[in-house]
Every structure is written in C-alpha cells, then in structure tokens.
Amino acid sequence: MADRPSGRGETYGGQSREERAADRRERLVAAAVALFAARDYDDVTVADVCTLARVSKRYFYDHFADREALVLALHREVNGWLLEHVAAAAPRDPDGLEAALRPMLAALVRLLAQHPDRARIVYINAPRMELRRRGVLREEAELFGRLLAPLAPRLRADPMRYQRTILALIAGVSEVLIDWVWHDMRDPAEPLVDHLTGLCASLLE
The missing domain is CATH 1.10.357.10 (Tetracycline Repressor, domain 2)
Structure with missing residues (x-):
C-alpha cells in the first residue's frame, strides 16, 4: 500500500510542512534585509517585515522571538x-x-x-x-x-x-x-x- 500523509495539511501546493516553513523564513529574512538596509533599526517593525514578506505575524513568531x-x-x-x-x-x-x-x-x-x-x-x-x-x-x-x-x-x-x-x-x-x-x-x-x-x-x- 502506498504511503499516505501522516496528517491533514502535511503537503500543500506540492510543498511539505518543512518546505513551507523554510520558504516563510527565507521570505522574512529577505524582507528584513531590504527594510533594515533602507531604514534605521527603530523605524522597522515586525508588522513591516511581515507585510513585505507576505507572512502573518503568527508565522513570524515561529522563527523569531522578536525584532531584535x-x-x-x-x-x-x-x-x-x-x-x-x-x-x-x-x-x-x-x-x-x-x-x-x-x-x-x-x-x-x-x-x-x-x-x-x-x-x-x-x-x-x-x-x-x-x-x-x-x-x-x-x-x-x-x-x-x-x-x-x-x-x-x-x-x-x-x-x-x-x-x-x-x-x-x-x-x-x-x-x-x-x-x-x-x-x-x-x-x-x-x-x-x-x-x-x-x-x-x-x-x-
């Protein structure tokens, strides 16, 4: 019998859960590089990073405790x-x-x-x-x-x-x-x- 996904939502759009998480982190990092390169530290918020990365705050906090x-x-x-x-x-x-x-x-x-x-x-x-x-x-x-x-x-x-x-x-x-x-x-x-x-x-x- 072929292997089945271990749980609902394991794969989505051809990506595993781990691949989607890695993609979100990569987008957050790329957005942060762009924003911190253009503005001072105090002028960049978590919301700014999430908006540019197109990632929700919920997923931001899966990877980073805070802006610092x-x-x-x-x-x-x-x-x-x-x-x-x-x-x-x-x-x-x-x-x-x-x-x-x-x-x-x-x-x-x-x-x-x-x-x-x-x-x-x-x-x-x-x-x-x-x-x-x-x-x-x-x-x-x-x-x-x-x-x-x-x-x-x-x-x-x-x-x-x-x-x-x-x-x-x-x-x-x-x-x-x-x-x-x-x-x-x-x-x-x-x-x-x-x-x-x-x-x-x-x-x-």
Whole structure:
C-alpha cells in the first residue's frame, strides 16, 4: 500500500510542512534585509517585515522571538558569509604582511560595495546591540589573528599582546568601515583598501 500523509495539511501546493516553513523564513529574512538596509533599526517593525514578506505575524513568531532576535540572526548569517569569503581570499604563502592583508581586506570591501544592504545590517544597524558587536569583533579578530600569525612572529611571542593588538586592529578597521557605509560608500573602494592595508601593516609591524 502506498504511503499516505501522516496528517491533514502535511503537503500543500506540492510543498511539505518543512518546505513551507523554510520558504516563510527565507521570505522574512529577505524582507528584513531590504527594510533594515533602507531604514534605521527603530523605524522597522515586525508588522513591516511581515507585510513585505507576505507572512502573518503568527508565522513570524515561529522563527523569531522578536525584532531584535531577527536582526541578531541576520547579523550572524551575514557576518558569517563575510568571514567565509575573507578567509577564502587569504593567500596560501604570502610574501609579508601587506601581501597577506591586501587580498583579505579587498575581499571584505568589495563584498560590502557589492551588497550595500548587507553592509548596512552589519555596520550600521547591528552595532546598536553592543554585546553582539563585541562578539563580532572577537570573531573577526580570531580569524585575522589565525591567518596572520605566521607573519608576525615577534608579536606572537607574547600571546596576550598579540590578541590585544589584533582586537585593536579589527576595531579600528570596523570603525573606518562604519564611517564608509554610513556615507553610502561614496568614496572609491581601492583607496580604502590601500589605507586599511597600510594601517594594519603598520600596527602589526
């Protein structure tokens, strides 16, 4: 005998319950990206997100506890996407700090320029949540610290100093990027990459 659905409403429009839930979450996330990219955090409501996503509030709360939980999830996903691409851009055998830093910073700046909606989520709206911002800084510092460690043996000899130097470096880079995104990325990307590379190399050297 052929298998039958386990309950009423298991499939609808050719989609399983799980597929419909995944589709609703995807629409909520896409709507939130569009809205938080266009407006400040305080100017976006749960109702706004649901209206744009064409999802009822009931289903919104199946996925997110509130607006802040939604932004945190967005921030986590977008920042993970950024770090993945930065790590992929790291050269295998760089000839010095600048050669290691430039492709990673270029990948970061290029992605932000290509995706201004995601840039605003990471660098404008989410920084209002200070604890999450600090967590992100540590995630980025850990990535850069790991990738640059072979090129900074003098600093690495003092692990605590090295960790704090990398954290200060990433915090500085983030503030510069926040300022760039805040001004709608009007300045060209290439000089920004040059400035950030020089800043980071000077601090590490």
